[in-house]
Amino acid sequence: MTTNDNNNANMRIVWRLIAVVVFMGAAAWAAVPFYRWFCQVTGFAGTTQIATQQSDRVLDQTIRVRFDANVMPDLDWSFRPMQHEMTVRLGENVMAYYEAVNNSDQTLIGRSTYNVSPSDAGYYFEKIDCFCFTEQELAPGERIEMPLNFFVNPDMLDNRDASHIRDITLSYTFFRMDTQKSARAETGAPASTALN
The missing domain is CATH 2.60.370.10 (Ctag/Cox11)
Incomplete structure (x- = not known):
């Protein structure tokens, strides 16, 4: 495996980790309004x-x-x-x-x-x-x-x-x-x- 292949593999891992962090941040941001909506619709809690x-x-x-x-x-x-x-x-x-x-x-x-x-x-x-x-x-x-x-x-x-x-x-x-x-x-x- 060449150095160039290693760099490409590392960059793919970095981009996947960034995508995971962005997804987790978006999910955390959406959790409160989604939970509020869910409770209002269902009477939950x-x-x-x-x-x-x-x-x-x-x-x-x-x-x-x-x-x-x-x-x-x-x-x-x-x-x-x-x-x-x-x-x-x-x-x-x-x-x-x-x-x-x-x-x-x-x-x-x-x-x-x-x-x-x-x-x-x-x-x-x-x-x-x-x-x-x-x-x-x-x-x-x-x-x-x-x-x-x-x-x-x-x-x-x-x-x-x-x-x-x-x-x-x-x-x-x-x-x-x-x-x-x-x-x-x-x-x-x-x-x-x-x-x-």
């Missing part, structure tokens, strides 16, 4: 659904919905459900409220994540409107009531894995947006990008 309109049927069968609220330690807010639980009919459009209070002396922006348990109920828990769809900005000492408009899809009874569910817990966790964004909010400077 208790991910709730977004509805554009109310349910077209309401059943007499009821289900109990419990509400939970949490705040990450770096966000100086009080956050709580204004009702601890509700008994609702399947398909019934319902309004619930959460309360948030900024306990700090600065304007803070928060965003909530959410999930439903048991996770099989996530696919059937449909939100029409929710404070969790957008960021929430609270001035020092400000208190707000945040609405949640939802229904539990009656199709849940047709799923053998979910038809036995009689209690659902909806849990929200608020976390603080980055400090630069909070500083822009206090000074009135425009934000350069929005959170996805």
